[in-house]
Amino acid sequence: MIFKRRSFQSIRELVKDKAGFGINKTFDNDSHLQAAAEWILRAQEATEDKGVSRMYSLLKGWGPSYPETTGYIIPTLIEYGKKTNNDKFSKRALEMADWEIEIQLESGAVMAGTIDANPVAPTIFNTGQNLFGWIDAYKESNDERYLNAAVKAVKWMKEAQDEEGCWAKFHSPFAKFKVNTYNIRSAWGMCKVFNVTQERELLSAVEKNMNWVLTQQNENGWFDNNCLNDNKNPLTHTIGYTIEGILGIGLALNEPSYILAAQKTAEELLKVQQHDGSLPGRFNEKWKPVESWICLTGLAQIAICWWLLYDYTGNDNFKKGAAKANAFLKSTQDLENRNPGIRGGIKGSFPVNGGYGKYQYLNWAAKFFMDSLMLEDKHIENDY
Template structure:
């Protein structure tokens, strides 16, 4: 019944906590990611902790893959090698479970269906690229090339990925696969194969060819209503992919489009710093609860765009989103399964990862805070 008490309290009150220095929030989040790794029988990170069922879900290859760079960065910034060691173990595990064709499986490691999928493969490229650059271990380079080659081979001539969609989502054609294109950019930067960058550019060109005049992208959600709404989580995925491919390819049109999309989202930000979770094609909100992962991802996008375009207004939006998420992170619980973690929705009974603390919410939370710190250092030097 504890989960119902928490859900009710969050629905009818504002149970926000004191915001501590960023370092405190980062340490608690990093410790939780390692605790979530230790909660599994392998070296992957548990998909999430479910407070209703009081159990950890199995390791999740997709998000373990992109948590790897976060932990390497945290280890480097704070001179804490144990987090890099944990990241390396995750990368080894990802190589061990990579499918023979080079792809990465859909779903959790205990899923009955074992099938490669575009998005998950794109996300694990981030981990292999970072692990290769950090360690020089050839197994990570081999996995990175196999995964990237598989993605390129699976791409249609127009730049779309129509095959190998996840069997666990109802959306089959995904604008947010620009995030997979971003994974290919990381592979290009690590390996130097220009075909990876070319494939990434082709995907963003195709994606933007379908954009509405108000910069809205179709097919940009996980749910069956993906033509009618989009989740901030997937909106932010698509923006980041468009932006980073644009940076790597020196395509100002990509950067400009990402900037416009991010400005639309900024206009929707609530006074408390959160974003409502779903938006319609006219950039209007359709629900009252917030997807916490989307808040962090948009903070990252706003900081990056402020750096690249000089739009300083976006800094305030990013900091507000970070502060909201910091205010709902539990730093005092004796329960290590939730202390330092970031939940899927606020209130926790909201429609995304309901009653769960998914590992990627904590990963993106850390990325947003570390980017804020880095941004402030650059600003102070300037």
């Protein structure tokens, strides 16, 4: 079904409604996970295809489908379906994977922006994020179509890679800079494909990008060329992408030097975590916050890395930081709102009028929130 758009006559009316400005009552993890998962399903139902709506805007309602994030939402829904023993979620995830095949460009690339973008621009980052969905869809279904789509995509990515290992070609038209450190998360997607195909040229491309990315890391763990629009003050979100990619590859290849590079950044972020569990939305090269609002997506991503590093190192500080981050994230999710675009969703920023995803509930924020809560649940289960 298509939900009717809700609009506000003015910002004053929005503030009066208080949607997204306050702290909410929290519940057990299962309740928060279910609410986020159901929000994602509604975001899919709100579109004219099988992709997931980019966001619910408090000002404009549901947006068009977003190929990039639909791609990496797929593994989250598959995992949640297994956790809850409910195949509804894996079926929806496979619908998303089918849609991603339908819109894959002839070159193998995935387009930038939402599905209505014109002109269509093939983009490295978005292509890399779809690899996660296609590989997990293949593992879930054993359907070769998904693996073939992933192989076609990585071939295009490999051919587009610069000699030094970065990708200056096919950067997002929505990013200010041509070269992006956070593309290491796309290299992690390539690593996922390598783990299935064992194609050595893919591993070489992954390692080339990693070697370049590590030249961008400063002594204190901060990365150059690591933001969509302000490399001097990168978003917590793009910092999260970068350490996710480095750590994901390090764990997949069992390479301690990569894991230590991610750990260096993660430890610095622990030092600047606020008492309530949050992290400011941007940091400068000295890890000084330059914004007071919180990027909820980035906080969830970094919490994921803290959980994984706790598993790897046994350092209890990572576990404590991740648990505090999740508690804060839960408090920003409204489980009781009657508006289906708000209930269970995760805002771009807290408060909702912050500088990232202003007045919007983002599909990828809900995805990373779910991933972090599911990691926490695994630790709770292991404690008993």
